Amino acid sequence: MTGPILSTKGLSISFGGLRAVHNLDLSVDMGEVHAIIGPNGAGKTTMINLLSGDLLPSAGQVFHRGEDITSLPAHRVARRGIGRSYQITNIFPEFTCRENCWLAARSRRETAMRFFKPSGRDKDTAENTLEALEMTGLGDQADAPAQAMSYGEQRQLEIAMLLALEPEVLLLDEPLAGLGPNESLAVIDLIRRLAPDHAIVLIEHDMDAVFSIADRLTVMVNGEMLESGSPAQIRGSDKVRQAYLGDELEMETSS
Numbered sequence: 001m002t003g004p005i006l007s008t009k010g011l012s013i014s015f016g017g018l019r020a021v022h023n024l025d026l027s028v029d030m031g032e033v034h035a036i037i038g039p040n041g042a043g044k045t046t047m048i049n050l051l052s053g054d055l056l057p058s059a060g061q062v063f064h065r066g067e068d069i070t071s072l073p074a075h076r077v078a079r080r081g082i083g084r085s086y087q088i089t090n091i092f093p094e095f096t097c098r099e100n101c102w103l104a105a106r107s108r109r110e111t112a113m114r115f116f117k118p119s120g121r122d123k124d125t126a127e128n129t130l131e132a133l134e135m136t137g138l139g140d141q142a143d144a145p146a147q148a149m150s151y152g153e154q155r156q157l158e159i160a161m162l163l164a165l166e167p168e169v170l171l172l173d174e175p176l177a178g179l180g181p182n183e184s185l186a187v188i189d190l191i192r193r194l195a196p197d198h199a200i201v202l203i204e205h206d207m208d209a210v211f212s213i214a215d216r217l218t219v220m221v222n223g224e225m226l227e228s229g230s231p232a233q234i235r236g237s238d239k240v241r242q243a244y245l246g247d248e249l250e251m252e253t254s255s
């Protein structure tokens with residue numbers, strides 16, 4: 001395929017008078033980790049909500065593989081292979097890790113025909129589930145209830161639930177938030193392993209992590225793209241420097 005796997009043109013949404021995302025042209029290629037950084041309230045999560053179909057833009061378009069998917073609802077965006085994680089943990093606590101993944105995978109595969117035609121894909125779903133758990137290091141805890149896991153493991157489970165859908169595009173909203181140093185390293189390593197055959201949009205406040213794994217960074221401020229480029233270009237950008245009034249890219253607090 002030529003051209004970006006996911007892109008936006010003039011993407012905008014306002015909440016009342018607040019321009020949460022304004023005129024955003026974003027482009028994400030297969031095989032790249034594209035980090036979105038910017039201060040609290042910059043519009044990063046809102047942008048992911050627009051990409052995932054959780055929000056409808058007030059102007060502009062979203063394209064996947066060159067097709068306009070702007071008006072598709074979230075479940076249809078997910079079915080196209082665009083998967084997202086949430087800033088807030090989003091699992092069923094009483095269910096096991098395996099069941100959480102299985103449910104996530106099934107929800108994507110479910111079709112209107114399911115009552116008439118038994119699905120032949122349960123085996124695939126079970127295999128994908130185990131693979132996803134193994135990839136995130138949770139393989140040996142597949143049958144543990146999610147609520148018995150540490151917070152960090154629950155965040156990893158969420159990534160496993162996402163991987164069970166076999167997405168080609170991953171939209172990750174602060175996957176390292178609240179993780180300890182070792183858990184963070186494990187997730188960073190996982191993102192690195194996934195990068196070659198996925199397109200990954202990564203919102204993250206941990207600048208060391210971001211600069212260590214991003215191929216490209218987009219800096220958002222007040223809903224707009226301030227700058228987009230390689231880590232070296234962002235580090236060297238006067239605009240980025242001026243916006244944060246400092247030499248260091250210590251621009252955010254974790255939320």
Ligand SMILES: Nc1ncnc2c1ncn2[C@@H]1O[C@H](COP(=O)(O)OP(=O)(O)OP(=O)(O)O)[C@@H](O)[C@H]1O
Pocket residue numbers: 015018020038039040041042043044045046047087255
């Ligand atoms: N559903 C909503 N209704 C009204 N305002 C909203 C809504 N969602 C977000 N906002 C506002 O839009 C702006 C952007 O919010 P958003 O959550 O996208 O920021 P963010 O960059 O993800 O911030 P953080 O780093 O704190 O997660 C904020 O001012 C926020 O209060």
Ligand SMILES: [Mg+2]
Pocket residue numbers: 044045046087
């Ligand atoms: Mg956010």
